[in-house]
Amino acid sequence: MASSAHTRPLSDVEIRVKALESLLLEKGLIDQAAVDALIDTYEHKVGPRNGARVVARAWVDPAYKQRLLTDGTTAIAELGYSGIQGEDMVVVENTPEVHNVLVCTLCSCYPWPTLGLPPVWYKSAPYRSRVVSDPRGVLREFGTELAPETEVRVWDSTSEVRFMVLPERPAGTEGMSEEALAALVTRDAMIGVTKLKA
């Protein structure tokens, strides 16, 4: 097995992009914030939709949900999605009793094949530290109020394991098609900072 380094090795093409970006930054030709903002604009285009389809399938198919919670990597691959770096996916289920939220405290590991590009705040130092020290406070800033008796679990990504939250199916969605359900699922809910509404 490869190293236990927190960050996986960059592919050759990623090194090319990074080299270009570093030199453009060094020469002051680009503004990091503006580039990040542009990427932020496009982040959803890589695909939280994949994750949304996984969630909708789990809501309508109890056997699939069971497989998803037992072996996330294999169940997600059933729908044709996989992490090209080969990391394992672990899916954690939100229930009225337990609320899960994701972070990567050391860098910004993120399950992008299912959730798309990470939002800029996910990579920010304040989120990475505060979601661990004060998860309820951070969730409140996202508009998510949890009942005092709800247990909050914070999952820290590693280079080998990426987490994804299976949000609670909103009330009032009985009888909706799988496709319509998938359209309700947001990236933030799969990170665990928000809850879904019908």
Add this chain to the structure above:
Amino acid sequence: MSGQANCPVLPNLAAVPGLPRDEEGAVFAAPWEAKAFALVVHLHQQGRFEWQEWVDALSGEVAADAAREPHQPYYELWLSAAEKLMSRKGLVPAARLASEREALRAAQAAHAEHHDHGHHHDHGDHHH
């Protein structure tokens, strides 16, 4: 978010040959693709080159690839076109780029070496 006073308009993506897109705009298969895309769009928005210059540069790569087997992934052509345009415009000399890549590869190899012999991060399910 970027702190810019006005939001620059995106260039005409329809003019870009072969760009993977849906009705809302460009789509990507991986984060590095979005970054390669964003770097080019940003440099254009900064006035470093005309959009048509970029379209011509990329068209050249796409045409060369058509005559080649196996074909390269689209965003590798995009990146090659960007590297060549940066060099031609004197923004990033090709030699600097090559040495920067070598430095990154060397740093990565050294890092892997360190970790193969070293500690492992005790991670996982922090419950709070």
